[in-house]
Amino acid sequence: xxxxxxKGRTNLTRKSxxxxxxxxxxxxGFSWFAYNEIESDLNLGLDLVGGVYVLLEARETEDKPGxxxxxxxxxxxxxxxxxxxxxxxxxxxxxxxxxRVELPDIDxxxxxxxxxxxxxxxNFTDPEGEILLTGxxxxxxxxDYGPHGNPVVTIEFxxxxxxxxxxATQNLLxxxxxxxxxxxxxxxxxxxxxxxxxxxxxxxDFTADEASDLALILRSGALPVELVELETRTIxxxxxxxxxxxxxNAGIIGLSLLFLFMLAVYRIxxxxxxxxxxxxxxxxxxxxxxxxxxxxxxxxxGLILSIGMAVDANVIIFERxxxxxxxxxxxRSAVEAAFRNALSTILDANITTLIAAFVLIYxxxxxxxxxxxTLSVGILTSMFTAIVLTRYLLRFLIGANIIxxxxxxxxxxxxxxxxxGN
Numbered sequence: 001x002x003x004x005x006x007k008g009r010t011n012l013t014r015k016s017x018x019x020x021x022x023x024x025x026x027x028x029g030f031s032w033f034a035y036n037e038i039e040s041d042l043n044l045g046l047d048l049v050g051g052v053y054v055l056l057e058a059r060e061t062e063d064k065p066g067x068x069x070x071x072x073x074x075x076x077x078x079x080x081x082x083x084x085x086x087x088x089x090x091x092x093x094x095x096x097x098x099x100r101v102e103l104p105d106i107d108x109x110x111x112x113x114x115x116x117x118x119x120x121x122x123n124f125t126d127p128e129g130e131i132l133l134t135g136x137x138x139x140x141x142x143x144d145y146g147p148h149g150n151p152v153v154t155i156e157f158x159x160x161x162x163x164x165x166x167x168a169t170q171n172l173l174x175x176x177x178x179x180x181x182x183x184x185x186x187x188x189x190x191x192x193x194x195x196x197x198x199x200x201x202x203x204x205d206f207t208a209d210e211a212s213d214l215a216l217i218l219r220s221g222a223l224p225v226e227l228v229e230l231e232t233r234t235i236x237x238x239x240x241x242x243x244x245x246x247x248x249n250a251g252i253i254g255l256s257l258l259f260l261f262m263l264a265v266y267r268i269x270x271x272x273x274x275x276x277x278x279x280x281x282x283x284x285x286x287x288x289x290x291x292x293x294x295x296x297x298x299x300x301x302g303l304i305l306s307i308g309m310a311v312d313a314n315v316i317i318f319e320r321x322x323x324x325x326x327x328x329x330x331x332r333s334a335v336e337a338a339f340r341n342a343l344s345t346i347l348d349a350n351i352t353t354l355i356a357a358f359v360l361i362y363x364x365x366x367x368x369x370x371x372x373x374t375l376s377v378g379i380l381t382s383m384f385t386a387i388v389l390t391r392y393l394l395r396f397l398i399g400a401n402i403i404x405x406x407x408x409x410x411x412x413x414x415x416x417x418x419x420x421g422n
Contacts, residue, residue: 016399045296137161162198306378
């Protein structure tokens with residue numbers, strides 16, 4: 001019977017060691033794979049990569065726009081930006097009549113702002129100023145080069161616009177049709193023949209980029225309201241890179257100090273907690289990448305705060321472990337009791353912080369919301385790594401029975417200890 005019992009304990013020890021080492025290898029592999037994905041897919045904000053920030057406000061007019069005017073304006077702005085080729089822009093409503101636009105990692109901010117903010121009301125008028133047709137009848141717009149090599153904007157009307165334009169050119173043979181964009185005269189060509197195919201050309205003193213941008217604006221449609229720039233900020237790529245590098249260095253230094261503290265005070269369990277903390281950081285960044293969040297400096301602040309709370313949860317558990325062990329429990333019983341008894345304290349602390357973070361997400365805008373989102377993701381992930389991941393790693397490590405000196409678990413004392421029992 002003793003032989004069987006000893007053999008059973010040996011098998012259990014080997015199995016625990018295999019689980020512990022296997023879990024370490026799997027988590028390390030996951031972290032390596034996830035890190036490579038995060039590095040290429042994580043969105044970085046203006047303060048980390050540079051770009052342009054602009055706050056737009058709808059100008060009040062006598063004709064009050066519809067309730068959905070701002071939403072329609074945001075859709076048009078988004079379409080223009082997508083065609084302009086800016087990756088991962090942020091377009092967000094602020095209040096009742098403001099729109100915040102952030103364009104990270106953009107080369108020509110002034111050109112981008114010309115595309116974004118232009119109302120683009122297109123009108124064709126006769127010599128007495130009567131509107132013949134508008135941009136609402138526009139189906140397609142592009143740019144090409146005229147007979148003399150100068151860039152021109154080509155437009156194509158829909159069925160209704162084609163009919164109207166044919167009638168206009170028939171009635172105004174030998175007379176000019178003026179083309180206005182946002183009440184500014186662009187060109188005034190003389191009608192030389194009746195145009196029945198719905199195609200027209202806008203000539204002007206355009207460069208190739210200007211003709212391309214104007215075609216883009218016309219394709220996306222006119223804004224339903226006139227937008228005025230309230231604030232514009234440009235952050236250069238060099239300044240953004242400097243902020244990013246400083247944040248990385250600060251994070252590395254801070255994490256290194258945390259790891260040293262955990263190792264110095266809690267020894268082996270501190271090493272396990274530090275490993276779990278590394279997995280925690282990878283998990284948080286993976287979640288932010290998966291939800292297509294944009295990481296900014298305030299977001300990094302939220303991440304650092306959540307790391308502090310994750311360490312705090314480990315400190316609560318490990319101090320409870322010391323108390324349970326000094327009370328006469330074995331290592332395994334002390335660990336299980338520590339996690340069980342510290343759970344309510346950890347949940348209370350994290351839930352109250354989550355409530356505050358959710359309030360900031362609901363009522364906050366811009367950097368405040370970014371901070372709150374990162375903090376929330378960090379807190380939820382830290383509860384998983386502290387309560388679940390660290391617990392199983394310690395359970396398998398203690399079950400492997402390869403370390404029995406209480407000093408190596410941060411507990412004062414000498415000699416060996418039992419693994420199982422009460």
